[in-house]
Amino acid sequence: MAAPRTARRPDPLLLLGIVFLAAVALVWSTPLAWMIVASFRPQSFGGLDMASLTPNFTPTLANWREALDSADFARLYLNTAIVCLGILTVQLVTITLAGWAFARLEFRGRAVLFYAFLLQLMLVPPILIVPNLVTITRLGLYDTLTAVMAPYFASAFGVFLMRQTFRTIPRDYEEAAIMEGAAWWQVVARVLVPLARPGLVAFSIVSVVAHWNEFLWPLMVISSTENQTLTIGLASFTQGAESASQWGVIAAGTFLVAAPLMTAFALFQRQFVNSFLFSGVK
């Protein structure tokens, strides 16, 4: 049955590597494991068992009931999904076109413009809250989901990433397409974008995670409960400066917020790896 394999002695370095990675994975998954365990733990304030990773013998759903009861999660999920996908859709278009322009087009002041673009990466977002809010209000977008999305439609990081990705693609492909009579937009859409897929996928993950978790800007620009995103909904029942914490409810709520992202990431990761393997950029 099995082909006779050359009996190889396990490489000690490889073993060490596996042990090390397992240890890292354990450390990284501890908060997650705690969150799941704590969310089923009865509200005890036992302190000692609160920090424990071992589940209780009598798990309870009370924390989940309270978390679900504390906010309109269906609405929060929908709003957050709209915001993340809305931002991503526009970003994919803008960063592809801008990245292409910086990578391939020759124009006066290209370098200066590019560095000016990169400077945006240095700005701490809270500095822009007031100017952005003024603009949003003038546009009549205050308290809308569009307002949550608008400041992120262009991404300096994305443009930088796409420029670098495009520059790694040999010009031969484009030249062949041009020889066949393709227009510039056909070159971008049919040749460059498929070849740059790993870059786009990587950017998409970063973008969705960032905006899914974003708190401050949505809090600034949203006033109605109907327009709240997940992070704000979560904070509205778990944040308390002057009192103790209901850790179980916080754990359950946090799990509800993180679950879709974790699921999507687990599914997406395969695609992510595949896109690196088969994209043909070698």
Place this chain on the structure above:
Amino acid sequence: MHPLSKVAAATAFALSLGLGSAEAATEIEMFFPVPVEGKLAKEMQALMERFNASHPDIRAKAVYTGSYDETNLKTHAAIKAGRPPAAVIMSANFVLEYQIGDEIEALDPLIEADGKTPDAFMGQFWPALHGNARFAGKVWAVPFHNSTPLLYYNTDHFKEAGLDPSKPPETWVEWSDAAKKLTRRDGDKTTRWGLMLPSNYDYLGWTMTALDMSNGGQYYNTEYGGEVYYDQPSMRGALTFVDNLVHRDKVMPEGTTDGKVVSTAFFAGEASMVVLSTGSLSFIRENMKQGYAVAFVPANIRNAVAIGGASLMMPKGLTEEQKKASWILINWLTSPEVSGHWSRFTGYFAPNRAAYDLPEMKTFLAENPDAKVGVDQLAYARSWFATYSTVAVRKALEDEVQAVLSGKKKPLEALKAAQAKAEEIMSPYVAATAMNLPK
């Protein structure tokens, strides 16, 4: 005119025009932070529904705005963007900055339009709350929910350590003696701390204010926002006291202890005495399994603590209708009935004194005598630290106190550094005010 008759008049006017009240309703927004645990955001929405149902000509919307600091940020941003909310529940010590920045309305004209004097109006509220609401000659805010720090102690531990649970420590000597008796060690490891104080940002400033004031200090100049007294004997004594508890007596944990850790340790029986806000009282009452009691913060020179909590203020830039509607909402939220209801729900004390004359409140206090301690301590409470750039000036002290708590600095050098930093932060304001002299 009485607010109610105003409402009646406005309603009558709307009806006389034959308009549906929904169309004539003035829409207003109120920003509110969630400073305590529980379904407070939901309760606030329920309150708004009650208000709207009883005031058909106003449609008020409560907007959740995060913590006190985030609410401050959002309010500043919204005012600058030209979308001021009609009312904000603002951390009581941030109001001064809005007054300095000319961003809020003085409430005196509205009070006088109701036929009251500002003195009579403020007279509704506990005297300790006046300083953060009425200053620079005018009324700028209306107290909404307030707190003071309290000493919570585990009565089971007291009995076990041979202390009388009905006699909580009243002086710092008794306090540190009790802490020593209550601390349990297992070799080098402390298994139970005699005392824990919250020392995360914001809470630490408040804790230090309480100790400084109990040591005869004033912390800041209540009349002028450009002065603090960080390196004075009262504060030096307070910080040395804390430093001794941590490093000499080892009855308090070293380093920065978050307020949430403090309350969790108290529930777990890992801390025998803690200082926490009255705002935590409902939560502790519902969840504490062992016996507990509350007491005044012990005194070295005198009993004194600073108030905490939030007040309602009205940003500038509203229409006349919005101003009127906002004023009706503010008065409704601070009325004895609503104030009392909110107090029982949250654990904060009701700023409106008349709330305690209502039968529901009398029954509640009879059933929960611990809630009365916070109210009694009010007689010794003082204004809350408020200066130009309050948060940064407070942080100047907190950073240095944290350095002492973690053993990196000694009290005197830490407080000198804190004072210098605070003065640097306030220097633009000082230059424009107290040092702005005839040329």
